[in-house]
Amino acid sequence: MAKLIQWYPGHIAKAEKQLQEQLKLVDVIIEVRDARILNASHHPKVNQWIVGKGHVLVCNRVDMIPPAVRSRWQQWFQSQQQIAYFANAQLGTGIREVLKAAQGAGQQVNARRLQRGMLPRPVRAAVIGFPNVGKSALINRLLNRRVVASANRPGVTRQLRWVRISEEIELLDTPGVIPPLLEDQEAAIKLAICDDIGDAAYDTVLVAAEAIAQLTKLQVPLQARYHYKPEDSKGALAYLHDLAATEPYQGSLERIARQVLHDYRQGKLGAIALEPEPVTNGVG
Ligand SMILES: Nc1nc2c(ncn2[C@@H]2O[C@H](COP(=O)(O)OP(=O)(O)OP(=O)(O)O)[C@@H](O)[C@H]2O)c(=O)[nH]1
Ligand SMILES: [Mg+2]
Incomplete structure (x- = not known):
């Protein structure tokens, strides 16, 4: 990739600072990841933020990956002694289990409070993750209304915002956070393809070309949607150029690039994980 993907706007820097302050009040971290990119959407700071707290891992957008990929990842997380809650925060699937897990993790905190002679209080859980992964949708689903x-x-x-779900639990909605420096550019490209970082961070045409390259590698039949067969030897950018020249796009590379990204993000090409195979080297 010729151009580096970097994006750390002022509002995210500010949100992260505020989050850091609020964390003192928090018993449980509900970490939301994008099921299509379970490695790339793991924020490296989470491991620090969960110290001394409960941790509930939500793999959201489960509707956007094939069931076989979900099973593989679920087993992998299990092998890492980590429970992963696969959810669809748009429809509400799997959300109750997340709430139960957060409450369970928080009860341990209250038990400790009781031992120290303190009164129990509602469990406080912060919902955190990269932008656009479905953190706010999850909160709305838990309340069954758009709060x-x-x-x-x-x-x-x-803005950070506390929402009382019940007498037992309060959730903190937080702005999506991203690391100040996107050191892993492979991951950054995937975040861009999945719309999990702001589009000011990247060049649409280059990211669309990367999307074409990754989808081709995953054997997604692109010609079925674009009526034009990619030629492996020519490369993804050349394919975009060829598509741009076809009638609907009137020679506009930008237009076809936006279309390809839109199609992937809307699931028009199918339920496709960009990280279909769990890795064994690390994040959990
Ligand atoms: N298909 C699908 N869409 C989802 C799912 N969860 C959330 N969405 C949609 O994804 C979009 C982003 O959801 P938000 O709740 O705004 O995401 P967020 O993490 O709060 O985003 P920021 O506040 O920008 O950081 C919305 O249009 C949701 O309806 C899911 O599980 N599946
Ligand atoms: Mg939000």
């Missing part, structure tokens, strides 16, 4: 803004673009939540 926080949730929309299909990164950077919707700008």
Whole structure:
């Protein structure tokens, strides 16, 4: 990739600072990842943030990956002694289990409070993760009404906000956070393809070309949608150029690039994980 993907706008820096302060009050971290990219959507700071707290891992957008991929990852997390809750925060599938897990983790905190002669209080859980992974949608689903803004673009939540779910639990909605430096550019490309970082971070045409390259590698039949067969030897950018020249796109590379990314993000090419195979080297 010729151009580096970097993006750390002021509002994210500010949100991260505020999050850091609020963490003192928090008993449980609900970490939300994108099921299509379970490694790339793991924020490296989470391991620090969960110290001394409960940790509930949510693999959201489960509807956007094939069931076989879900099973493989689930087993892999199990082998790492980590329970992964696969969820669809848009429809509400798997969400109750997340709530139960957060409550369970928080009860241990309250038990310790009781031992120290303190009164029990509602469990406080912070919902954190990269932008646009479905953190606010998850909170709305838990309340069964639209209490926080949730929309299909990164950077919707700008403020930290506590929401009382019940007498037992309060959730903190947080703006999506990203590391100040995206050291792993392979991961950054995947975040861009999945719309999990702001589009100011990247060049749409280059990211669309990367998407074409990855989808081709995953044997997604692109010609079925674009009526034009990719030629392996020519490369992904050349394919985009060829597509741009076809009638609907009127020679506009930008237009076909946006279309390809839109199609992938909307599931028009199918349920496709960009990280279908769990890795064994690390993040959990
Ligand atoms: N298909 C699908 N879409 C989802 C799922 N969860 C959330 N969405 C959609 O994804 C979009 C982003 O959801 P948000 O809840 O705004 O995401 P967020 O993590 O709060 O995003 P920021 O506040 O920008 O960091 C919305 O259009 C949701 O309806 C899911 O499991 N599957
Ligand atoms: Mg949000």
